[in-house]
Amino acid sequence: MRNRLVTLFGGGGFLGRYVAQELLEAGVRLRIAERNPSNAMHIRPLGGLGQVQMVAADVTRPATLARAVEGADAVINLVGILKGAFYKVHVEGAGNVARAAAAAGANALVHISAIGADPGSDSEYGRTKGQGEEAVKAAFPGAAVIRPSILFGPEDQFTNRFAQLIRNAPVVPVIGGNTRFQPAYVADVGKAIARAALDPGKYGGKTFELGGPEVMTMAEINHWIARTINRHRQFLTVPDAAADLLASLTGWMPGAPITSDQWKMLQSDNVVSAGAKGLSAFGIDPTPMAAVAPAWLVQYRKHGRFASRASA
Numbered sequence: 001m002r003n004r005l006v007t008l009f010g011g012g013g014f015l016g017r018y019v020a021q022e023l024l025e026a027g028v029r030l031r032i033a034e035r036n037p038s039n040a041m042h043i044r045p046l047g048g049l050g051q052v053q054m055v056a057a058d059v060t061r062p063a064t065l066a067r068a069v070e071g072a073d074a075v076i077n078l079v080g081i082l083k084g085a086f087y088k089v090h091v092e093g094a095g096n097v098a099r100a101a102a103a104a105g106a107n108a109l110v111h112i113s114a115i116g117a118d119p120g121s122d123s124e125y126g127r128t129k130g131q132g133e134e135a136v137k138a139a140f141p142g143a144a145v146i147r148p149s150i151l152f153g154p155e156d157q158f159t160n161r162f163a164q165l166i167r168n169a170p171v172v173p174v175i176g177g178n179t180r181f182q183p184a185y186v187a188d189v190g191k192a193i194a195r196a197a198l199d200p201g202k203y204g205g206k207t208f209e210l211g212g213p214e215v216m217t218m219a220e221i222n223h224w225i226a227r228t229i230n231r232h233r234q235f236l237t238v239p240d241a242a243a244d245l246l247a248s249l250t251g252w253m254p255g256a257p258i259t260s261d262q263w264k265m266l267q268s269d270n271v272v273s274a275g276a277k278g279l280s281a282f283g284i285d286p287t288p289m290a291a292v293a294p295a296w297l298v299q300y301r302k303h304g305r306f307a308s309r310a311s312a
Contacts, residue, residue: 004028007069010078012040018190021046033057033068059093065100074108074197075101090128095135102140108200109143111136115270123264142204144196149211149270153186154296162225163300171234175243176266177219182211185287192282209276213286229300
């Protein structure tokens with residue numbers, strides 16, 4: 001492993017921290033490719049002296065990619081967005097990375113997509129994620145495609161976002177309350193991605209859908225977080241017509257809670273497909289939220305770690 005070089009596109013993000021940690025513990029040399037490498041400086045202390053290097057690269061600019069993948073045994077693409085130029089990033093960018101990896105002679109490519117990726121999706125996010133998978137497979141047929149569900153972890157914008165809202169608002173609106181999710185622990189997903197990159201003979205050319213051990217509706221997730229942070233709140237289910245109106249305001253109304261495309265995504269459950277290869281294919285037992293999330297959600301309790309069991 002110590003002579004292997006892995007290039008990690010988007011390594012400075014939430015998931016990137018956990019993928020990088022797994023790879024560094026395996027002893028590989030790691031090259032972090034970011035538009036602004038300073039965004040990934042927190043990765044450097046995770047490795048030994050000289051084990052981590054940084055390079056400036058933009059997946060939407062093919063000319064910047066050759067240097068980033070030069071000499072790499074494996075390439076991982078984590079780059080994705082929740083709003084903005086979906087096609088440019090998810091389709092063109094993914095294809096650019098795959099072609100660069102193939103041209104550099106990399107043995108493995110791991111492409112991070114998402115549950116719900118489908119070229120025929122009504123959501124631009126889901127549609128471009130599906131088209132991106134097609135672009136990757138066309139350029140690098142042996143790529144492993146990883147489709148995670150929504151991720152939770154200490155730095156997430158999922159449990160933390162809801163906990164902050166619940167802490168601050170006496171009445172909590174819930175949009176898409178009946179939509180089902182299968183949240184996955186970010187450390188589990190990071191481990192799976194690292195294993196896929198280091199063993200292309202076992203994982204290459206396959207698609208995996210990674211979810212946690214529990215399926216919960218949006219409403220159930222909100223209620224669980226409220227109980228965990230000891231906040232007794234009234235929850236208000238936002239009618240679909242009102243949610244659709246709120247989503248349509250995005251783009252000109254500052255602070256709109258949801259985009260039109262996100263609302264379209266909420267029309268479908270975000271759960272692992274029946275029969276799909278999941279975390280068990282990597283020898284990983286999925287971690288429940290209840291086993292780890294209270295450790296970081298405690299900050300949202302009325303008196304933090306010193307909170308009593310009384311209602312807040």
